[in-house]
Structure formats: structure tokens, C-alpha cells
Amino acid sequence: MxxxxxxxxxxxxxxxxxxxxxxxxxxxxxxxxxxxxxxxxxxxxxxxxxxxxxxxxxxxxxxxxxxxxxxxxxxxxxxxxxxxxxxxxxxxxxxxxxxxxxxFLGYCKPPARHIDDWETLGNPGWNWEAHQEMLERIERFQPPPEDIQIRSKTDPSAWKFGRNGQLLVGIPSIQDGELKLTEAMENAGLRPAPQPYNGDPNGWFWCASTCDTETYTRSYxxxxxxxxxxxxxxxxxxxxxxxxxxxxxxxxxxxxxxxxxxxxxxxxxxxxxxxxxxxxxxxxxxxxxxxxxxxxxxxxxxxxxxxxxxxxxxxxxxxxxxxxxxxxxxxxxxxxx
Missing domain, CATH: 3.50.50.60 (FAD/NAD(P)-binding domain)
Structure with a gap:
């Protein structure tokens, strides 16, 4: 091996x-x-x-x-x-x-202010910008198929992910039940996160998975x-x-x-x-x-x-x-x- x-x-x-x-x-x-x-x-x-x-x-x-x-x-x-x-x-x-x-293959990113706190506490260079740059080096994002983008009203081009790294990241699927759940959250006054993968995950969002969306196998x-x-x-x-x-x-x-x-x-x-x-x-x-x-x-x-x-x-x-x-x-x- x-x-x-x-x-x-x-x-x-x-x-x-x-x-x-x-x-x-x-x-x-x-x-x-x-x-x-x-x-x-x-x-x-x-x-x-x-x-x-x-x-x-x-x-x-x-x-x-x-x-x-x-x-x-x-x-x-x-x-x-x-x-x-x-x-x-x-x-x-x-x-x-x-x-x-x-x-459970969930791939989330923290709030930018939490990472910036590392630098505030006395660690020069340990900030959100550097953190995001390092993550993008290892990520290879696989956008959802176009039909899923239309059904879920998402624009993955706005998501901050690397495209050329080694770790496969994507949204394997979005089911009808999940779409109903997002409607319920909207009706309850819960809003989608402004930038879930670029420093502001406050709200609901589609959670990416460390998964090869073509073979449905774990990427780790x-x-x-x-x-x-x-x-x-x-x-x-x-x-x-x-x-x-x-x-x-x-x-x-x-x-x-x-x-x-x-x-x-x-x-x-x-x-x-x-x-x-x-x-x-x-x-x-x-x-x-x-x-x-x-x-x-x-x-x-x-x-x-x-x-x-x-x-x-x-x-x-x-x-x-x-x-x-x-x-x-x-x-x-x-x-x-």
C-alpha cells in the first residue's frame, strides 16, 4: 500500500x-x-x-x-x-x-468572523482570507446537474469553492421532500444564508457533501x-x-x-x-x-x-x-x- x-x-x-x-x-x-x-x-x-x-x-x-x-x-x-x-x-x-x-460526509464552512478571531487573538495571517485560499487549493467542486439547479433555484456559480483540488465536493441530489422543507422554512420566516460557503452561513442552505457525485462514493x-x-x-x-x-x-x-x-x-x-x-x-x-x-x-x-x-x-x-x-x-x- x-x-x-x-x-x-x-x-x-x-x-x-x-x-x-x-x-x-x-x-x-x-x-x-x-x-x-x-x-x-x-x-x-x-x-x-x-x-x-x-x-x-x-x-x-x-x-x-x-x-x-x-x-x-x-x-x-x-x-x-x-x-x-x-x-x-x-x-x-x-x-x-x-x-x-x-x-456523515457533510461539508460546511464556518463564519468568516470566527476565523478572523484567530488573527485577533495574536496569530498573524490566520484569517478568513487565508483560510479560504487554502481550502480552495484542495477542493474540486462538482456543480449539481442543471435540472436540480432549476428545481432548487440555486446558482452554484456564486458558491465559493475551488475547482481543481483533490477533495471532491458536491450536492449529490435534491429530493422533492427537501424542496418542500425549504418552502416551509421560507414561510416560517427563515431566510437562506447569504454566503454559506464564503463566510456568512447564517440561515438555511444546501449542505455540500464530500462525495463523488458521479459514482456516489465517499471522497476523503x-x-x-x-x-x-x-x-x-x-x-x-x-x-x-x-x-x-x-x-x-x-x-x-x-x-x-x-x-x-x-x-x-x-x-x-x-x-x-x-x-x-x-x-x-x-x-x-x-x-x-x-x-x-x-x-x-x-x-x-x-x-x-x-x-x-x-x-x-x-x-x-x-x-x-x-x-x-x-x-x-x-x-x-x-x-x-
Whole structure:
């Protein structure tokens, strides 16, 4: 599946960049970094490859992967006081593609002002204009067929999408029931969003999907960023390789310098060295865990689990917030088809 022929090609070796996690961000970064043929890039993914898997590619099967160990970490939270003491299920993708392989394919963009806030908080260049430019580099928008445009009264030429990227984005179909729903929203005073894909999504709009609208198959980080680049000699991807911790050495002023990672493979523990950077791209739940197991985090938390503290960083692993979905349904009277 890549130029890695075995663990012997990785264990004890050196790479310029080591990326922990072959999900949405990990594979995208790997594709970008390996554009430089003089740079050696390694991706370590804890799950399997799951290549050409119809369960992932068939767009209509979204949601069927939840709870299956091959595709999903299936985390559960501790009991939540304000949810009647219930535990919350956290589905997180496992395998190449990460959560982009098992999500509901919805493709939305945030309000421009939210992205501009990053720059306001002290990050020069992290603004909506730059964000939109980067997204357009990876997007390949597929406009809806003309008959759907007419029926839905949409003009996709006004939607802000890239046309030449690797990630397929489109509106696969618009059904009569959905058109009725938009009429109901209009009658209720709810207006369409002025620029749903260009910074102002306040209102209702047709949500794009990361889907090939010709084959109705999922477009995700594996198909968009890994498969087209898998034969690059400087890109190595090893699956079933579970990163355990980041290897570090003391740096100046009490800081740490990442020198490599330790990972499990085939029941054994291996290590690999990084000459430039170690990139943690294991998601909102796994990246903090790797840091904590590496001795980076809250002193009191690490002491309880017997991990020597290398850097007391209280914010690691804290303030996790998840967006919630609330669904409601009604039974219609018989006279409504």
C-alpha cells in the first residue's frame, strides 16, 4: 500500500517528518510535505489501511461504522452530571482517513468572523482570507446537474469553492421532500444564508457533501491525498502502528525537543527518529493522550498514572468540548404523502 515493505524499513530509522496519525490532517500534511522530493516523510497510523473498502466508500452507509473496532475507536465519556448522569459516546475514526472515513460526509464552512478571531487573538495571517485560499487549493467542486439547479433555484456559480483540488465536493441530489422543507422554512420566516460557503452561513442552505457525485462514493483524505501520492519514494505510511509516546530531550529554558516517537507494532515496541519535526495528528482525543504519556501535561494527572513529568503543561487534555446533535421527528397525518 506504500513504499514501506515491512517494519524493518521503519524501526530505528530516521525521517525528516514523523506524523502520528493518518487521518484527515495527517494524510493532508503528508501529501503537502512530500511534495519536496528531498524530504522523507513517515506516517504512523494505529488502525488498518481499509483501502477500497465498500463499507467506507458507499456513501449511503454513513453511520454503519460506529462501534465497529475496525473503523471506530468508540470512546465513551465519564458520566455527565448535567446529562442525567449519562455517558456520552464519542465516535472517532480508526484507520487511514481517520474520521473522514466514517463521518456523515457533510461539508460546511464556518463564519468568516470566527476565523478572523484567530488573527485577533495574536496569530498573524490566520484569517478568513487565508483560510479560504487554502481550502480552495484542495477542493474540486462538482456543480449539481442543471435540472436540480432549476428545481432548487440555486446558482452554484456564486458558491465559493475551488475547482481543481483533490477533495471532491458536491450536492449529490435534491429530493422533492427537501424542496418542500425549504418552502416551509421560507414561510416560517427563515431566510437562506447569504454566503454559506464564503463566510456568512447564517440561515438555511444546501449542505455540500464530500462525495463523488458521479459514482456516489465517499471522497476523503485517503482517496484525495494518500492514494494519488502513495508511490512517492519519499512518503512512507505504516498502518497498525500505535504511537505510544513522543521521545524528547531537554532543551533551552526548560523546553523539550522532540527527537522521535515510540510505537507498538505486531506486539513489539519500536522507535523511529525525527530530524526535523514530530507532528501529532491523532485527533482531539488521542493527541493529548500521546502528550500525557510522553510526560507533557498536568502534574497531578501524570503523577496519578505513574508517568514521570517532563513538562508541566496544565492545558493538555483539558476543556474538551463536543458539539451535540438533537433530532426531533413528527408523525404526519395520513392526508400528507
Amino acid at each position: 506504500s513504499n514501506v515493505s515491512g517494519i524493518d524499513k521503519v524501526s530505528g530509522q530516521s525521517f525528516d517528518y514523523i506524523i502520528a496519525g493518518g487521518g484527515g490532517c495527517g494524510l493532508t500534511l503528508a501529501a503537502r510535505l512530500s511534495e519536496d522530493p528531498s524530504t522523507a516523510v513517515l506516517v504512523l497510523e494505529s488502525g488498518g489501511a481499509n483501502l477500497n473498502d465498500p463499507e467506507l466508500l458507499h456513501a449511503a452507509l454513513f453511520g454503519s461504522h460506529f462501534g465497529k473496532p475496525q473503523y471506530d475507536w468508540a470512546h465513551n465519556s465519564v458520566k455527565q452530571k448535567h446529562l442525567n448522569n449519562r455517558s456520552v459516546y464519542f465516535s472517532r475514526g480508526k484507520g487511514l482517513g481517520g474520521s473522514t472515513a466514517i463521518n 483524505s485517503t482517496t484525495a491525498f494518500y492514494l494519488p501520492n502513495k508511490d512517492r519514494p519519499n512518503l512512507s505510511v505504516l498502518t497498525d502502528a500505535h504511537v505510544r509516546r513522543v521521545l524528547t530531550q531537554p532543551g533551552a529554558a526548560g523546553n523539550l525537543t522532540a527527537t522521535g516517537v515510540e510505537f507498538g507494532y505486531g506486539g513489539d515496541i519500536h522507535s523511529v527518529r525525527a530530524t526535523r519535526e514530530v507532528i501529532l495528528s491523532a485527533g482531539a482525543l488521542k493527541s493529548p493522550q500521546i502528550l500525557e504519556l510522553s510526560g507533557i501535561g498536568r502534574n497531578d494527572v501524570l503523577s496519578k498514572i505513574g508517568v514521570p513529568v517532563k513538562l508541566d503543561l496544565p492545558g493538555v487534555g483539558e476543556n474538551m468540548q463536543e458539539h451535540m446533535a438533537l433530532a426531533m421527528s413528527w408523525e404526519l397525518k395520513n392526508e400528507f404523502p
